Amino acid sequence: xxxxxxxxxxxxxxxxxxxxxxxxxxxxxxxxxxxxxxxxxxxxxxxxxxxxxxxxxxxxxxxxxxxxxxxxxxxxxxxxxxxxxxxxxxxxxxxxxxxxxxxxxxxxxxxxxxxxxxxxxxxxxxxxxxxxxxxxxxxxxxxxxxxxxxxxxxxxxxxxxxxxxxxxxxxxxxxxxxxxxxxxxxxxxxxxxxxxxxxxxxxxxxxxxxxxxxxxxxxxxxxxxxxxxxxxxxxxxxxxxxxxxxxxxxxxxxxxxxxxxxxxxxxxxxxxxxxxxxxxxxxxxxxxxxxxxxxxxxxxxxxxxxxxxxxxxxxxxxxxxxxxxxxxxxxxxxxxxxxxxxxxxxxxxxxxxxxxxxxxxxxxxxxxxxxxxxxxxxxxxxxxxxxxxxxxxxxxxxxxxxxxxxxxxxxxxxxxxxxxxxxxxxxxxxxxxxxxxxxxxxxxxxxxxx
Amino acid sequence: xxxxxxxxxxxxxxxxxxxxxxxxxxxxxxxxxxxxxxxxxxxxxxxxxxxxxxxxxxxxxxxxxxxxxxxxxxxxxxxxxxxxxxxxxxxxxxxxxxxxxxxxxxxxxxxxxxxxxxxxxxxxxxxxxxxxxxxxxxxxxxxxxxxxxxxx
Numbered sequence: 092x093x094x095x096x097x098x099x100x101x102x103x104x105x106x107x108x109x110x111x112x113x114x115x116x117x118x119x120x121x122x123x124x125x126x127x128x129x130x131x132x133x134x135x136x137x138x139x140x141x142x143x144x145x146x147x148x149x150x151x152x153x154x155x156x157x158x159x160x161x162x163x164x165x166x167x168x169x170x171x172x173x174x175x176x177x178x179x180x181x182x183x184x185x186x187x188x189x190x191x192x193x194x195x196x197x198x199x200x201x202x203x204x205x206x207x208x209x210x211x212x213x214x215x216x217x218x219x220x221x222x223x224x225x226x227x228x229x230x231x232x233x234x235x236x237x238x239x240x241x242x243x244x245x246x247x248x249x250x251x252x253x254x255x256x257x258x259x260x261x262x263x264x265x266x267x268x269x270x271x272x273x274x275x276x277x278x279x280x281x282x283x284x285x286x287x288x289x290x291x292x293x294x295x296x297x298x299x300x301x302x303x304x305x306x307x308x309x310x311x312x313x314x315x316x317x318x319x320x321x322x323x324x325x326x327x328x329x330x331x332x333x334x335x336x337x338x339x340x341x342x343x344x345x346x347x348x349x350x351x352x353x354x355x356x357x358x359x360x361x362x363x364x365x366x367x368x369x370x371x372x373x374x375x376x377x378x379x380x381x382x383x384x385x386x387x388x389x390x391x392x393x394x395x396x397x398x399x400x401x402x403x404x405x406x407x408x409x410x411x412x413x414x415x416x417x418x419x420x421x422x423x424x425x426x427x428x429x430x431x432x433x434x435x436x437x438x439x440x441x442x443x444x445x446x447x448x449x450x451x452x453x454x455x456x457x458x459x460x461x462x463x464x465x466x467x468x469x470x471x472x473x474x475x476x477x478x479x480x481x482x483x484x485x486x487x488x489x490x491x492x493x494x495x496x497x498x499x500x501x502x503x504x505x506x507x508x509x510x511x512x513x514x515x516x517x518x519x520x521x522x523x524x525x526x527x528x529x530x531x532x533x534x535x536x537x538x539x540x541x
Numbered sequence: 542x543x544x545x546x547x548x549x550x551x552x553x554x555x556x557x558x559x560x561x562x563x564x565x566x567x568x569x570x571x572x573x574x575x576x577x578x579x580x581x582x583x584x585x586x587x588x589x590x591x592x593x594x595x596x597x598x599x600x601x602x603x604x605x606x607x608x609x610x611x612x613x614x615x616x617x618x619x620x621x622x623x624x625x626x627x628x629x630x631x632x633x634x635x636x637x638x639x640x641x642x643x644x645x646x647x648x649x650x651x652x653x654x655x656x657x658x659x660x661x662x663x664x665x666x667x668x669x670x671x672x673x674x675x676x677x678x679x680x681x682x683x684x685x686x687x688x689x690x691x692x693x
Contacts, residue, residue, distance in 0.1 A: 211578065212586050218586060219621040230628070240632075243633070244621070244634070308564075313569070313570030317570040455566040532549075
């Protein structure tokens with residue numbers, strides 16, 4: 092069980108990541124939503140930097156990564172302060188009686204998650220993959236140090252992205268001693284980040300109360316707030332990055348988009364937490380491409396520079412895998428099978444996926460409601476809402492696609508993996524619900540579709 | 542089309558239903574975790590005896606030497622714990638019923654110069670151990686553990 096000093100170290104590391112993120116984005120955050128973006132941008136960039144540092148500096152890479160984060164955090168102090176806003180008289184807004192209720196529920200979810208996370212020990216992947224990799228990184232100082240013996244469970248897991256192991260190894264480095272139980276305070280920070288990112292994204296469509304309701308809902312989903320996520324799995328950090336990236340994309344204006352916008356860095360960070368991060372990134376690229384082809388937009392030239400961070404992160408992941416030279420497990424041999432063999436499995440995959448989508452003890456009625464909400468957005472929503480609905484639904488489908496070619500028994504593989512994949516895109520589902528609620532309210536009051 | 546009041550009631554009812562089921566599922570899940578914690582679910586990564594277990598193995602293990610963990614027990618979690626506790630010593634794990642362990646161990650010994658073994662459960666016939674001695678039992682696992690040097 093972790094104590095207060097370990098929690099303070101984890102919080103200090105999050106602040107360092109956030110300050111480094113500020114330096115990358117060249118801004119001083121204006122509120123908790125922007126601080127959250129900076130935290131994930133800093134963590135993503137530091138984990139990306141760890142790959143070249145490990146290649147060129149060997150066992151000094153971990154300390155070098157810490158030095159880079161400290162230097163960037165120091166540089167953020169030099170950023171110019173934002174001009175003071177002109178004082179305008181506040182227009183009194185009607186108080187929504189639900190705001191404190193939703194805030195209390197979201198706060199209760201954070202407190203319960205934190206209390207349980209600090210009490211519950213690591214569970215399978217949390218220890219056998221993520222904290223084990225952090226232990227190797229802390230010991231070797233590099234991503235390419237100790238390679239576990241052939242046949243070892245951990246060996247092929249070295250191919251996974253480095254954000255979570257880096258965060259855990261840095262906590263151990265700062266505290267000066269390795270102890271698995273001291274690493275758990277990292278996870279409530281990602282849980283809080285997930286709620287903030289979801290609320291920030293939901294706020295682009297709905298009221299403050301609706302945004303807090305979205306945060307409370309995602310924080311109370313059993314698949315997100317309990318089970319494996321109390322045991323140190325990486326799905327929670329990935330969901331936090333998905334939520335923040337969604338918020339940044341929804342708030343981004345094409346007129347100001349550049350390589351220093353948070354959205355491209357957060358989209359790149361998707362690749363640094365879990366391998367499945369490529370799914371929302373690829374789906375987003377597909378939807379943007381389709382939207383661009385349907386209605387070509389005139390963008391300032393610097394908007395193209397926004398492609399640089401995700402492209403850089405992709406290149407870094409490729410370099411990571413090439414340098415490791417460890418083949419992945421042959422879990423998907425059916426890739427080489429004829430299409431008919433795969434097609435025969437569609438019904439079985441769909442039935443098993445539906446079973447987990449409809450599991451009320453994991454999701455309440457989140458996914459059926461999301462499908463209905465997405466239909467509302469397709470019929471009555473604007474371009475942004477339709478794109479959001481398409482991305483959420485395509486992610487749900489794409490996350491099930493690997494089961495078509497798995498070598499495992501399909502029910503077992505779906506049971507083991509699908510709800511954790513859904514967890515990562517659950518913030519998108521909650522944002523879809525908020526957007527659809529606003530459109531449904533318009534319909535109820537007789538308004539025209541957007 | 543229904544009147545606006547009915548439409549508003551429909552939308553509000555649907556939103557309330559989705560939110561309420563989410564809250565109820567969350568409350569039930571948190572309650573399950575709290576009950577499991579109060580029933581004594583592990584709150585530390587390693588069982589309390591793991592430190593004695595580790596010291597007992599390291600006392601006979603030369604620096605950097607590898608060890609093979611032969612596990613015919615029924616809980617692969619113990620392999621993860623042993624691997625992590627003995628790190629940075631490399632641990633080869635051979636898991637399965639005794640007859641499979643025999644075949645795998647023979648292949649492994651032909652390929653490596655492994656000298657030391659930890660055995661969980663019955664000792665496989667191909668693993669002749671010199672100076673075998675029991676290791677501390679780990680709470681939560683029924684198998685006894687033996688440590689010894691493999692005869693080649």
